[in-house]
Amino acid sequence: MMRLPPKTLVPALALSALASAALAHGYQAGNLGIQHPWSRETAPGQAVGGGFMTITNKSQSDDRLVSGTSPVAAEVQLHTMTMDGGVMRMRQVEGGIAVPARGTLELKPGSYHIMFMGLKRQLRQGERFPVTLRFQRAGRVTVQFAVQPVTSTGPIENGHAGH
Amino acid sequence: MQDTEQKEPRSGFARLRTALWLVLGVATMVSLAVIYDRGHPAGDPANDYAHTFGGPFTLTAPDGSLVTEKTLAGKPYAIFFGFTRCPDVCPTSLARMARLRKQLGADGMKFNIVFVSVDPGHDKPADLGNYVALFGTPILGLTGTDAQLEQIKKGYGVYSAKVPQPGGDYTIDHTAAIYLMTARGEFSGTIDHQESDATALAKLKRLIA
Numbered sequence: 001m002m003r004l005p006p007k008t009l010v011p012a013l014a015l016s017a018l019a020s021a022a023l024a025h026g027y028q029a030g031n032l033g034i035q036h037p038w039s040r041e042t043a044p045g046q047a048v049g050g051g052f053m054t055i056t057n058k059s060q061s062d063d064r065l066v067s068g069t070s071p072v073a074a075e076v077q078l079h080t081m082t083m084d085g086g087v088m089r090m091r092q093v094e095g096g097i098a099v100p101a102r103g104t105l106e107l108k109p110g111s112y113h114i115m116f117m118g119l120k121r122q123l124r125q126g127e128r129f130p131v132t133l134r135f136q137r138a139g140r141v142t143v144q145f146a147v148q149p150v151t152s153t154g155p156i157e158n159g160h161a162g163h
Numbered sequence: 164m165q166d167t168e169q170k171e172p173r174s175g176f177a178r179l180r181t182a183l184w185l186v187l188g189v190a191t192m193v194s195l196a197v198i199y200d201r202g203h204p205a206g207d208p209a210n211d212y213a214h215t216f217g218g219p220f221t222l223t224a225p226d227g228s229l230v231t232e233k234t235l236a237g238k239p240y241a242i243f244f245g246f247t248r249c250p251d252v253c254p255t256s257l258a259r260m261a262r263l264r265k266q267l268g269a270d271g272m273k274f275n276i277v278f279v280s281v282d283p284g285h286d287k288p289a290d291l292g293n294y295v296a297l298f299g300t301p302i303l304g305l306t307g308t309d310a311q312l313e314q315i316k317k318g319y320g321v322y323s324a325k326v327p328q329p330g331g332d333y334t335i336d337h338t339a340a341i342y343l344m345t346a347r348g349e350f351s352g353t354i355d356h357q358e359s360d361a362t363a364l365a366k367l368k369r370l371i372a
Contacts, residue, residue, distance in 0.1 A: 040254060041297060042297075043247070043290070043293035043294040043296065043297055044293050045290050045293060046247055046290070046293070046294060047248070047285065048247075048248040050250040050251060050254075075330075079250060081250055081251060081252070083252075083339065083356070086338055086339060086340055086355075087322055087336055087337065087338055087339065088245075088249070088252040088336065088337055088338075088339045089326075089336045090249070090250055090334045090336075091326075091334070092328055092329060109250075109251035109255055110251055110252075110255070113250050113251065115250060117332070150254055150257075150258065150297040150298060151254075151257075151258035151261060151262070151298060151299070152258075153255060153258070
């Protein structure tokens with residue numbers, strides 16, 4: 001058992017409550033935990049969709065999200081997005097995205113994200129679709145992306161939006 | 164005015180100096196007023212900026228009909244620029260406008276939401292219609308030819324540029340601001356993506372008041 005100083009107890013309890021909600025849809029790959037992969041629904045004929053998730057690394061060594069594949073898309077790309085003087089710039093990330101040792105990588109709106117390029121079909125609200133992620137150390141892991149309303153800004157579990 | 168003869172020349176200079184200061188003061192006030200006006204184009208009819216911003220445009224709606232600034236006149240509107248492949252600023256802005264409209268209740272329909280795709284290469288008018296329909300509130304999706312888009316981008320001071328991607332595809336860098344326009348087509352303000360919903364809501368209330 002871990003001994004926690006009293007001050008950290010309340011946030012720890014709050015965190016564990018959050019964690020248990022997130023674990024409703026989480027995956028393990030070695031020392032990596034992947035929480036609630038989600039995607040926005042797409043319009044008929046829309047060729048591109050975005051994907052988001054949180055990856056935690058419990059190990060002492062850095063890992064790296066290198067690539068991905070999915071049956072729903074011709075290509076899975078890693079992108080970043082920045083706001084530069086009011087101008088939105090999206091760029092494909094070369095060489096993957098670091099998942100720092102004992103740290104967290106968040107793929108979220110306004111930041112790093114996955115782009116599903118050349119969607120083979122419409123992504124419909126409420127469904128899940130598989131994506132195989134490849135990490136430098138942890139290797140391959142297949143996770144299910146939950147398709148959420150286009151208006152989502154963060155993952156939803158049991159109908160409640162989380163941020 | 165009690166000038167002696169001896170002081171007459173100096174006094175004349177003093178008067179001239181006073182007059183010059185007055186002129187300078189008035190000029191300063193006028194230029195400050197102009198600067199203030201430019202910085203605060205709040206729909207004042209005497210305001211040049213509000214009039215020149217935006218201006219004429221012709222774009223195509225999802226049903227194929229042409230939409231110009233005259234089509235939009237008569238109702239305030241919030242207009243912004245993007246593309247359907249945009250990862251999050253565009254859906255986030257669209258979702259936000261839909262949410263703010265809901266928060267305005269019955270007043271929510273007192274303004275139009277206009278989304279202009281600056282990616283005519285990927286976004287055909289009908290595709291754009293399908294995309295904006297996802298947001299659950301009436302949104303007018305417009306696009307046009309490169310020349311038509313150049314015209315409206317210039318009018319609204321919007322930057323957008325194609326950026327080649329590995330593999331031959333491209334993405335688009337673009338201005339993310341939301342422009343608020345009055346029923347007369349005059350610039351009223353902007354909503355920035357970093358502003359709180361409360362601030363944005365206050366601006367919309369002012370727009371439709």
